[in-house]
Amino acid sequence: MTEEVANIETDNPNKKKGRKKRKNFLSNAKKYGKKDQFGRGTKMTEELYQYFVGILDAMKKGIEEEDERQALVNNVLERTKGEELNIAGNQLGCRVIELLLPLSSAEDLERYMEVLAPELRRLCADNFTSHVVETLLRVSCERATEHLQETEVKEEPEQEPPKKKKKKDKESKSKYTEEHIKNCYEFTLKVCKYALNNLEDFVWDTYANHILRSALKCLSGITLLPGEKPKVNMFIITKTPNKGIAPHEKLQYKIVPQEFKDLVVEFANRLSSWPQFNDLPYKNVTSALLQVLLFAVKNTDKALTKNIVQKLLNESFAPDNWNNAEGNDDKKEEKVDLDAEGEDGAGVPLQKTELPPVFSCEPSVRCLEAAIFVAKKKTYTQIYAKCFINRLAQLAAMPLLNYTVQRLFDNCQVKEELEPMFEELSDRYPALLASGNSGVLVAMAKACHRLQTKQAHFLNNLEAALCCSSPEHQKYFPVLLLRLLPLPRVSVDQLDQEYFIHVHGSVILQTVLDFQRPAKAVTGLLELTPDQLMVIFCDAKGCHVADAFFKGRFVGVKARDKMVWKLKGYYQKLALSQYGSRAFEQVFASCTVEQRVKIMTEMADKSNLLNASMYGRLLADKLQLKLFQSNEENWKAALCKDCREAKDTGKKKHK
Template sequence: MSEETVNNDPNKKRTRKKRKNFLANAKKYAKKGQMGRGTKIPEELYQYFVGILDAMKQGIQDKEERHALVNNVLERTKGEEHNVVGNQLGCRVIELLLPFASAEDLERFIEVLSPDLRKLCADNFTSHVVETLLRVACERATEHLQNEEESNEEEEVPKKKPKLETKTESKFTEEHIQKCHEFTIKISKYALNNLEDFVWDQYANHILRSALKCLSGITLLPGEKPKVNIFKQTVDDGKGIPPHTTKMTYKNVPEEFKEIVKEFVNRLSAWPQFKDLPYQNITSGLLQVMLYAIKNVDKNATKDLLRKLLDESFAPEDWVANGDDDKKDVKDAEGDDNAVKAANLPPVFESESAVRLLEAALFVSKKKTYTQIYARCFINRLGQLAAMPMLNYTVQRLIDNCDVKEEFEPMFEELSDRLGALLSCGNTGVLVAIAKACLRLKAKQAQFVNSLEAALKCNSPENQKYFSVLCLRLLPLDRVDLNALDKEYFINVHGSVILQCILDFQRPAKAVAGLLDLTAEQLMVIFCDAKGCHVADALCKGQCVGVKARDKLVWRLKGYYQKMALSQYGSRAFEQIFNVASVEQKVKLMTELADKSSLLNSTPYGRILAAKLQLDVFKLSQKKWEDTWKKKDGLNK
C-alpha cells in the first residue's frame, strides 16, 4: 500500500540535522558574488536586505522605529515585487514584514501577485509569501469577529452569526477588511479549483493546508508551536499545544469561510484514490489539517470523513488478521529483552504517515466514532503497540482522548501488567498517559499505583517507602543506589509528571509518605531540580493531601529554606511551600531568611523572592508584615 514502512528497530539512532543559520549563509553567498537562489536581484538590494535581517535579529525596541523600517523596506520593493519574492533572501524578508505591513502595502502585494497565482503557488520561494499573504489577509478580515471570551473558548463557535457592533473594533478601515475578505475567498477557491494539481505539489500542498486553517479558524494545531517572528519584541511566548492536551482553540470565522471548508472535504473525499492518501507524507499532512478544520465546521461531515477513513484506509472490511494479536507479543519485564514479535496489525500501523493521521482522527472523533476506531484498530493489541518505538505515541493519543470511564478500564487492564516492559523499553510516555487518564476519569487509581509499585519492584512493605524516589527516576529498585539519594541524580520528566498525578489522586498516601520519609537533604535534591520542583506544587496543592502532611513538610525543611531560596528551581518550591504554610510557620520561614538577607540578595532568584515576600518590611516590623499577610491569606481563602 505504501513504500514507507515503520522502522521499529530500537537500536537505530535518529540523526538530527544541523540547523542552518539563514543570515550567516546569506552573507557567505554575498561574498562569493551569489545573490541568493531564485530570481536575481541587484547586489545593492541584496546587501540592503542582509542589513535589514541583521537589524531585525538584533531587535528593534521602539515601535515607531520598527514601523518606519517596515514601511521603508516595502517601499523599496515597489516595481520589483516579483523579483524580490522570487529570491531566497527577498522572500524571507517580505514574509517576515508582511504581518506588520500597512493596508496600502498589503493591498499592493495582493494586486501584483494575484494574476500569477498558479506559478507562484508551486514555487519553492514565492509560495511562502502567498501563504503569508493569505494568513495576514484572513487575520485582518476576521479580526472584528473576535472578542476575548469567545477566542478563549475551545471548539464550538456559536451558531448565531455574531453581530459586528459587539465585537472588537478593528484598526483597519472597512474597505481594507473587505479587500482582505475577498482575497481570502479568492485564493481559497483558486486552491480548491486546482485541488487535483495542488495536492501532489510539495509547495502548493502547504497553501491548501494554510487555506483550511484560515477558513476554519484554527489557531494552532496539536503539537504545533507558534511561528516566531524575527523581531525580538514580537516573539510569542506561547509554547503551543502540549502532547497530552486534547483541546484546540478556534477563532470566529464567517459562515462563507466554513462552506468552502466543506467543499474541500467533499471534493477530496470523492476521489477514487482517497483510500491511499493516508499512506504518503504529503497527503497525510493535508488530511490531518482537514480533520482539524472540519471539526470546527460540521459534526456530521467530520463523522462521515472519519468513517470513510476507517472503512477504506485504516482497517478495511477485507482486512483479516492471520494470527493472535496479543498475549505473546511482548516479553515480561523480567525477560532478557523487550523484543516485539511481529504480529498482525491493521494496515494503518504499517506507515508512519497513516499513523499520524490516525492520531488526528482520535483527536477529532466523538464518543461513538472513537469507540469504533478503538474496536477496529486497538483492542487486544495495546500491549504490543505500546512497546513499539513509534506506535506507543499512538497508544498515548488513544488514552488521552478517552472520555468514558467504562472504555478506559479495559484499556488499563490490557496494559496494567505491561508497565515493567514499558519501563524497560523506555516508552514511559504511555505511563504518563495512563496516569493522567486515571486522574481525569477518576478510575483505576489504586490499581495504577499498585501496578507501578510492582514494575518498580518496591511493592514489599519494607520497600514501599522508596516508591516516590523510584517513580521520579523511573528505575526499578535494583538499579538505584539508595545510599546516594542526598546527592544530585537524574530525574525523569515523565516520572515527575506521573508522581504529580499520583499526588492529585483521591488516595495519595503512598506517594506522600514516600516523600515525607526522605531527609531534608534528599528533599532538597528533588526540590532544587528543574523537573523535581514541580512535585512541591502537587504536594502543596493536592486536594487530597492532608494538612498534617503539609505541616510535616514545612518543619522537615527547617534550616534549609535559605539555601532553597538561592536556587533557581528551589525558590519556586519555596514559594509553593510558603503559600500553604500557616502565619506562624510563615514567620519562622521569614526569620530564617532574614538572618542572612544579604546572601539572599546575592542571586537574582533570591532577590525576586525577597521582593515578593516583602523581606524588607519583615525586618523593619514583624507585626506590620504579619498583618499584611493575614489580610492576603484571608482574601485567598
C-alpha cells in the same frame, strides 16, 4: 507491510538521534553574496541583494521602538514597488517580505494582493513565492476576521454592555478601514476558491499543498494544530513566549463567517469523493493535508467529520479484508521479549500479532492520531475496536507507535472505554519502563485522574514494576518513580546525593498526588530525610512535585504541616537555589501565619547569604524580609492585606 513495521520496531529506541545542525540563513546569505551568488530563484541585483541582507541583519538584532520598527517596514515595502514579483521569487527577498507582511500597512498589503492575484497558478507551485502567497493569505484572513474576535471577547465577560462600550468597540475596529477589511475578506475567498478549483493539481504539489493547508486553517479558524509550534517572526517582539499547543490539548477555534465554513465543507466533499482517497493517508504530503482537513471539518460540520473518519477507518486504516489482502504466508508469528535485560520479571514473552495497514508507515499513523483527536465517543470506540484492541501491548512497546497509544489514552472520554485498555497493559509496566516508552504511563496516569477510575490499580501496578510493593520498600516509591528505575537498580545509600530525575517520572508523581487517594506517594515523600527532599525540590523537574504536594485537593492538611516542619532548617538552602526557590514559594503559600513567621525568622538569621544570591535576593524582596526584620507587626499587616487581595481575585492563600 510486515517489513515496514519491522523497520519501525527494530530501530534501537535507546539510540539518540543526532540532531541536525540548524543552518543560519543570514550568515549563508552573506557568504553567498561575497561569491556573487545573489540568492536562488529570480535574479536580483547586487545592490538590492546587499540591501536585503542589511535589512535582515537589522531585524535579527531587533528594534524595540515600535515607531522605528514600523518605519523600517514601510520603507522596505516601498522599496519593492514595481519589483514585487521579482523580489518574492528570490530566496532572500521572499524571506524578508514574508517577515514584513504581518506588519505592513493597508496600502502595501493591498498592493501585494493586486500584483500576486493574476499569477496565482504559477506562484502557488513556486518554491519561494508560495511562502509569500501563504503569508499573504494568513494576514488577510486575520484582518478580515479580527473584528469578530474583538466583539466576542468583549461580549462574553460583560453581561450588561452599556452604550459607551459599543462606541469603544467601533473605535477598536477602526484599526483598519471597512474598505480594507472588505478587500482582505474578498482576497481570502479568492485564494481559497482558487485552491478549491485546482484541488486535483495542488494536492500532489509539495508547495501548493501548503497553500491548501493554510486555506483550510484560515477558513475554519485554526490558529495552531495540536503539537504544532508557532512560526517565529524574529522581527516581532513578544512579551510572553507562545509555546504552541501540546499534542493532547484541545483546539480553540477563532470565529469565522459562515461563508468560510461552507468552503471547508466543499473541500471535504470534493476530497472525500476521490477514488484515490483511501491512499492519501500513506504519503507525507497528502497525509498532512488530511490531518488539517479533519481538524478543520470538526469546527464546521460534526456529521461530516464522523463520515470522513468512518470512511478512513473502514476503507483505509483497517478495511475488512486487510488480513486477506496482505501476504499471510510471509508473516510468521514470533515471540518478542520486550525487555532484553530481563530483570524483575519484565521479560514476559509477548505474542506478536499482525497489525492493520494504518500502522505500516508514519504518515498514516499521524493521520490516525488526528482521527482519534476529532472522533466523538461512538467513532472513538470503533477506532479502538478495529485498530487497537488486543494490540495495545505490542504497539506501546514500539518506538514510533507508542505515541499513538498515548493519543488514544489522552482522548478517552468514557470510564467503560478506559477499563479494557487499562487491563490490556496491566502486566506490561516493566516492559514499558525497560523500553523507554514511559510516555504511555504518563498518558495512563492522566486518564485515570481525568476519568476518576482505576487509580488504585494503576498505583499497585506501578509499585510492582518498581519492585517496591512490600511494606518495608514502599517508602522508596516516590524516589523510584522520579528516577523510573526499579529498586534493584538503585543504590539506597546514595539517595542523599544528586541523581537524574526523569521528566516522565516527575509528571506521573505529580498526577498521582492529585489522585483521590495519594496516601502512598504522600507517605513516601514524608519518610524521606530533609537532605533527600532537597535533592528533589532543588531540581528543575523535581521542584514541580512541591506544587502538586501543596496544591493537591486530596493531600491532607496534616501531611502539609508535616512537610513544612520537616523542612525546618533547610529553607535557607531552598531559597538560594534557582529551582528550590520555586518550591519554597509553594511551601510558604500553604503555611499558616504562625508557620510563616517561623520561616521568616529562620531566613532573617542569615539574610546576608540571601542577598549574596540572585535568587535569594529576589525571594527576600518578594517576601519583604527587610520589613519583617524591622517590624514584625507591620509585616503581618502587609501580609494579611496581600492575602485579602489575593482572595478577592480568587487565589488560594494561607488559612
